[in-house]
Amino acid sequence: MITLDKINKTFRVAKRQAGFGRAVKALFSREHEIIHALNDVSFTIRDGEMVGYIGPNGAGKSTTIKIMCGILTPDSGACSIDGRTPWRERVAHVREIGVVFGQRSQLWWDVPIIDSFELIRDIYKVDEKAFRENLDELTGLLDLQELLKTPTRTLSLGQRMRCEIAASLLHGPKILFLDEPTIGLDAVSKIAVRQFIKKLNNERSTTVILTTHDMQDIEALTERILLIGKGRILLDGSLAELKKRSSERKTLIIEYNGAVPAISEGMTVSESKEGRLVIVLDPAELSVSEAIARLASQTELTDVSVSGASAEEMVASLYKEYEI
DSSP states (O other): OEEEEEEEEEEEEEEOOSSHHHHHHHHHSOEEEEEEEEEEEEEEEOTTOEEEEEOOTTSSHHHHHHHHHTSSOOSEEEEEETTBOTTTSHHHHHTTEEEEETTOOOSOTTSBHHHHHHHHHHHHTOOHHHHHHHHHHHHHHTTOTTTTTSBGGGSOHHHHHHHHHHHHHTTOOSEEEEESTTTTOOHHHHHHHHHHHHHHHHHHOOEEEEEOSOHHHHHHHOSEEEEEETTEEEEEEEHHHHHHHTTTOEEEEEEEESSOOOOOTTEEEEEEETTEEEEEEOTTTSOHHHHHHHHHTTSEEEEEEEEOOOHHHHHHHHHHHHTO
């Protein structure tokens, strides 16, 4: 169980204007600005949940993750993870968590991957038998057989990220923090990583907290989302609730043979090509079934598809609504 209660965190940041003269002046008199990274952040995550933690750059996502990992100490508030306070019981806490930062590496740059894994085993004091079992399983699931003897610096980004995920799981953690785990990955690597995370959650009931700007990751992996903006939790709910909240707009794509159908009230054409129309509907004025019936009465429909707002569009509308 992860519980955060009114967590606050500020940073004191030095500021100065450009130019050599101002740089010299700053040596003797420096201006500072107080940045409120987190303001009364509170939420609870149950064991085995997979939660998407989303928000724009600078919203406070990584700061929250670092507090939950014990890297940062908050100014005030309480954080309890399986009965431990992360920054006070770091040694015991890190044995139970795994962390992947998409833009940071825990692998040694010039040594083969297997040497990094062995060093991580020693750091966490993992039993040899348990280590070998975990290594064999992760190597198979993430297809690392050909990479273990390769230095980190020679790997592609996708290969390195698969190794980073394996490294974070060698000690069998109960909680996995993923900060932009698929950043820069190709489509095949993204799908492989998502499938692995799902399997990990299903088979081991590993709690997963995912922060990312890739809404396909959120849709594929999580059912619950936490939206943070300007250091505050703005929304805590399911993707289904978010979709229902954004269901006022439907997109209807039709392909047809014959005359161009007339557009009635409640429909707006967003794209028009010969034999194809993309129509935006307002269900409050015109239902999807009625719209299709009206169009079919005027021309021969060869294909029809209906979709709501994409996850990206829904989140963008939330950013706009909350002015973040």
